[in-house]
Amino acid sequence: MTQPRVEIGSQPEVRVRAPGKVNLGLRVGAREPDGYHPLVTVFQAVSVYEDVVATPGDGLTLSVSGPQAHLVPTDETNLALRAARALAEFAGIDDGVHLHIEKSVPVAGGMAGGSADAAAALLACDAFWGAGLSRDQLHELAAGLGSDVPFGLVGHTAIGSGRGDVLTPALSRGEYHWVFAVRDVGLSTARVYAEFDALAGAGSGAFGPDSDLELLQALRAGDATALGRALRNDLQPAALELAPELAETLAAADDVGALGVLVSGSGPTVAALARSRAHAQVIGAALTAAGVADTVLTAVGPVPGARVIASPSP
Numbered sequence: 001m002t003q004p005r006v007e008i009g010s011q012p013e014v015r016v017r018a019p020g021k022v023n024l025g026l027r028v029g030a031r032e033p034d035g036y037h038p039l040v041t042v043f044q045a046v047s048v049y050e051d052v053v054a055t056p057g058d059g060l061t062l063s064v065s066g067p068q069a070h071l072v073p074t075d076e077t078n079l080a081l082r083a084a085r086a087l088a089e090f091a092g093i094d095d096g097v098h099l100h101i102e103k104s105v106p107v108a109g110g111m112a113g114g115s116a117d118a119a120a121a122l123l124a125c126d127a128f129w130g131a132g133l134s135r136d137q138l139h140e141l142a143a144g145l146g147s148d149v150p151f152g153l154v155g156h157t158a159i160g161s162g163r164g165d166v167l168t169p170a171l172s173r174g175e176y177h178w179v180f181a182v183r184d185v186g187l188s189t190a191r192v193y194a195e196f197d198a199l200a201g202a203g204s205g206a207f208g209p210d211s212d213l214e215l216l217q218a219l220r221a222g223d224a225t226a227l228g229r230a231l232r233n234d235l236q237p238a239a240l241e242l243a244p245e246l247a248e249t250l251a252a253a254d255d256v257g258a259l260g261v262l263v264s265g266s267g268p269t270v271a272a273l274a275r276s277r278a279h280a281q282v283i284g285a286a287l288t289a290a291g292v293a294d295t296v297l298t299a300v301g302p303v304p305g306a307r308v309i310a311s312p313s314p
């Protein structure tokens with residue numbers, strides 16, 4: 001588990017890359033007394049990445065770059081710093097580290113960017129400090145930081161249950177091409193779940209371990225058309241209630257022949273499944289032209305979870 005530090009000049013640096021995600025299926029049960037909702041979800045990790053770079057520092061410090069860096073808190077509420085602190089406490093380490101986040105995943109977009117940062121920070125600090133935590137120990141720390149963080153470690157395709165943090169790998173064949181229509185204004189995850197509660201009965205009514213059989217079958221067969229038909233997100237009505245303009249984005253992607261289209265996680269990012277890389281470009285151009293997104297990203301999935309990158313970028 002312990003990874004060597006890469007020496008750049010005299011500076012040791014550990015760079016970890018972690019993916020964003022899309023929930024291909026997201027079935028939400030009724031709110032429980034602890035305030036959380038039981039889920040059955042199928043996660044796919046996609047090629048929109050966060051890089052977290054650990055370098056020597058006094059105490060635990062953080063910087064962020066990327067087009068939406070100004071939206072990210074750099075105080076102790078930042079999930080990457082919370083991850084570093086949790087690992088240091090767990091492993092009894094009192095060394096410092098500076099973490100730099102190179103952000104590409106939309107902030108508060110429903111693609112788990114903050115969770116990817118936390119997963120990447122856990123792995124980066126583990127390698128940087130030579131802590132040597134096991135996968136299980138990292139997973140336990142990850143689950144304590146947020147429901148989506150364990151999937152950031154694992155990546156690929158996985159079924160999430162519990163709060164979304166209990167993961168089972170799922171078989172998936174082939175590569176899927178995505179277009180993500182990003183809005184500048186984020187949606188708070190807690191607010192979307194609260195709206196889900198307010199719209200009581202908005203769930204699929206099919207909550208349970210067998211809810212996504214068609215979806216899992218499509219993934220096993222590598223059948224993008226069947227996958228497009230099986231995409232499902234119980235949080236979508238709540239996200240649409242809070243951000244009605246998303247209906248236009250969904251319709252625009254549908255109009256240009258997306259195989260399937262849905263709100264990603266808690267939104268407001270809209271994910272459209274394309275037939276091919278070229279088709280993804282066509283859908284992206286159409287969404288931009290229709291003015292129904294502030295930024296359009298294209299990506300493929302599934303991709304691996306957080307991993308140390310051998311050669312640091314220049």
Ligand SMILES: C[C@](O)(CO)[C@H](O)COP(=O)(O)OP(=O)(O)OC[C@H]1O[C@@H](n2ccc(N)nc2=O)[C@H](O)[C@@H]1O
Pocket residue numbers: 023026035036037038039041110112115145146147148149162163164189190193265266
């Ligand atoms: C919408 C998803 O992205 C789908 O994967 C996740 O469920 C959200 O995961 P996350 O952002 O890591 O969420 P957390 O940081 O654990 O929780 C944020 C808030 O979302 C709500 N929450 C989250 C997960 C869950 N299973 N039920 C919930 O009700 C709770 O109000 C919680 O206070």
Ligand SMILES: Nc1ncnc2c1ncn2[C@@H]1O[C@H](COP(=O)(O)OP(=O)(O)OP(=O)(O)O)[C@@H](O)[C@H]1O
Pocket residue numbers: 071072073077078079080101106107108109110111112113114115117118148186187189265266267
């Ligand atoms: N490292 C971080 N990156 C981004 N946001 C962070 C980070 N740490 C804390 N936050 C806070 O968390 C909020 C949600 O961030 P994030 O980008 O993870 O949302 P999300 O992608 O919608 O999450 P999810 O899909 O897991 O619900 C942000 O608005 C911000 O205030």
